[in-house]
Amino acid sequence: MRPIALLSDFGLSDPYAGQLRAALARHAPGAAILDITHQVEPFAVDQAAFFLAASAPHYPPDAVFVCVVDPGVGSTRRIVGAHVQTPEGGQDFLAPDNGLLGLLLFTPGLAPARVFDLSGASAQYAASATFHGRDVFAPLAARLALGESLAQMGEPMDRADIERPDWADTSCGPCGVDARVLHVDRYGNCLLSLRAGFEAPGPVSWLRMSWGQRRGVRPVNAYADIGPGEIGLLSGSQGFLELAANQAPAAEALGLRRGDSVRLLWG
């Protein structure tokens, strides 16, 4: 049976994540359930999109992903599925069509996904109006875990019709590039909306905050290379560039929070 990975903003202090796991245990008994995290900030689709793009490569090659950060639940937003073929198998992703797949599907080197509109398949569930994760996503994911394919469950759709938010694109000018702080982690590192493979035309040496302030920044290879008081820019382990300080929270040193915009400058 295929393993099922979970990503949500349900938190762990409510019974919601537990009920989602329980529904999966009922519909697909024996499937391994792997939490990515349930602590996405409430309704933070950009943060969830980052978590998903950063994590999927490390999950089993045949995993089914259930992604529920869904400010539009109860509205008319549709549920979509994406199938990504990999050398070792294929991963399937279920999510509301709200940008949550906006980073994953454009990961450099990833095979083009086949995407499906699951409106029909999801309508058939007698859904409680408020908890689609447990009542709609879980039975859909269980069917995938048990062997059905997205092609059997949904209508093929054009990849270009998937919601793709602004923050998923990189806006690069002659002497700088704009980025968004997608996440501040437990250690205070600021994860940016720039892929680890981003190559600036010149050496990055400044960081400009949205409020105008400038700070020196230095590209490094590892946290240990950052000097005291210094801000380092590195590839980290998540496939995206991050700002870090020397055994200290860079977010505090820079006054940055999730959702803030910054510009990296070179030359």
Next chain:
Amino acid sequence: MRPIALLSDFGLSDPYAGQLRAALARHAPGAAILDITHQVEPFAVDQAAFFLAASAPHYPPDAVFVCVVDPGVGSTRRIVGAHVQTPEGGQDFLAPDNGLLGLLLFTPGLAPARVFDLSGASAQYAASATFHGRDVFAPLAARLALGESLAQMGEPMDRADIERPDWADTSCGPCGVDARVLHVDRYGNCLLSLRAGFEAPGPVSWLRMSWGQRRGVRPVNAYADIGPGEIGLLSGSQGFLELAANQAPAAEALGLRRGDSVRLLWG
């Protein structure tokens, strides 16, 4: 092997929830372990009772539930077991006799539970005086998961002798009904001690706080039906009525916290 569901106030920052799961893995290797949550507020029996009643219907029909919110640990409170027959099987519940089962056992439509006093069965464990979850509840739950029945393990007792706290009952007057805020969830929704099926004799239009203040409230079917600045009353997904606001925390808007009393008024 029967799956085991866990509900506690151990939190996730101490090693206690982990040790409970470990004890289950030792005593019943291979049993699926499903957390409801371990983040019940310390000693909040009413919140735990709500989580349990809201969650049990979504768990596998043969699940064993271990519920440990236990302000009286080390005192003489007894451990009780309850067996609830369902069309698809039977669920068993282990808990201290302190009201934790007080909502679950009176769920409308649920078959009457058979309840058992497990004092004898629990006394046989060389229990550490302070951690009954790991040292008493876990081995008892493992025996159930492995095939024993509550009838084999405990003494039948009268259902009426189970502790039933005040807040489990609904006090309904001619123009209003009293309710308790059993839980405030991550999104600020206030979960009330009124079943989703509660039918007021007239349309509910006001909410009175315990400190006298009144606020308009409107019954709705979904979060999306609540207008800006409005407070909605809806059935939600948990089997209980809840107060919610438009993509905003109702608890903040109303100044309500877990444990507060409110009165819903009609006519």
Next chain:
Amino acid sequence: MRPIALLSDFGLSDPYAGQLRAALARHAPGAAILDITHQVEPFAVDQAAFFLAASAPHYPPDAVFVCVVDPGVGSTRRIVGAHVQTPEGGQDFLAPDNGLLGLLLFTPGLAPARVFDLSGASAQYAASATFHGRDVFAPLAARLALGESLAQMGEPMDRADIERPDWADTSCGPCGVDARVLHVDRYGNCLLSLRAGFEAPGPVSWLRMSWGQRRGVRPVNAYADIGPGEIGLLSGSQGFLELAANQAPAAEALGLRRGDSVRLLWG
């Protein structure tokens, strides 16, 4: 397949703990994964050492433990493995050599561990520079879960060469003993760096804080034995002595925090 227990300071709000579990699911599909906790305070090696020593006896006797609290990641600190034989089997522990095993390996009554330097085995992994948990520890643990032994994977080393921090030792004088607060739990109990079996030459009656203040303290057998306003000293359930108050947080009553030093006085 051997079960794998996880202990880290990754938290649950980042995708890191999930990626560690995912890597284990890829490298050792089907192995049971048991979290001790991922909420060790960032870089708090002493707290992690306490969690590990307190928890290991309750985990399956053949468990593999992955312990990652690693302020020195990216530096030259080595990864070590320890094998502890038990009557029912043997547990293996993987950790950075930074003191994390400093309490576990000196647990009274525990068979002397055989320890191994895993520098060679870990160098072979094309590790991302920043996330050794996912990229180095996980594949090593998977090999153990699948049947390899530490002796096959590493170089035997002298147990005395393992890092052993100051706080792992007890400094006992004629009328008192020094202890460190290794952890403050969710209920406000202060877990001390003194084993539960510690026997003072006289009855402990005073507690002296590092800032000079004195407070009366009374040895008790259970939380329920502590009177209102009183501070009790008891063995608890974790194998270490703890300071507790009557259904109240002792840490607050005493002004103590994790890492503080106290002296217990007798006579």
